[in-house]
Amino acid sequence: xxxxxxxxxxxxxxxxxxxxxxxxxxxxxxxxxxxxxxxxxxxxxxxxxxxxxxxxxxxxxxxxxxxxxxxxxxxxxxxxxxxxxxxxxxxxxxxxxx
Numbered sequence: 001x002x003x004x005x006x007x008x009x010x011x012x013x014x015x016x017x018x019x020x021x022x023x024x025x026x027x028x029x030x031x032x033x034x035x036x037x038x039x040x041x042x043x044x045x046x047x048x049x050x051x052x053x054x055x056x057x058x059x060x061x062x063x064x065x066x067x068x069x070x071x072x073x074x075x076x077x078x079x080x081x082x083x084x085x086x087x088x089x090x091x092x093x094x095x096x097x098x
Contacts, residue, residue: 001085002033002078007060007093010048014041019088028083030062031074048091063090 001021011018022036031054038045045051048060054074056062061070065079065087081087 002028002036002082003085003088004033004037005088005090007091009093010044010091013043013047016041021085028078029075030069030072030078030089033078033089034074059094059096061092061094063092064088 002024004020004022005018006014006016006020014020020037020041022033022040024032024036026032034048038048047057049056056070061068062072063069064082067079069076069078078089079087082089
């Protein structure tokens with residue numbers, strides 16, 4: 001099971017706690033995790049990735065094992081620690097301001 005940590009606003013939208021567990025078949029990549037997440041919680045479609053391009057939304061970041069994976073390819077395999085459930089895949093809302 002893949003553990004996914006969501007930011008507060010997405011937790012509220014999906015009506016879940018701080019962490020969800022997903023069964024992700026096949027190779028575990030950024031894209032496959034987000035595909036399963038959006039299938040299980042359809043209200044999240046378009047909030048993490050653009051509907052058409054599937055590109056990451058500008059004010060969200062992805063982390064795994066303390067590594068920023070936000071600019072990695074969506075087909076990048078996640079680390080073994082995430083695949084085994086030892087570490088979570090984290091979606092963080094970026095903070096902007098001036």
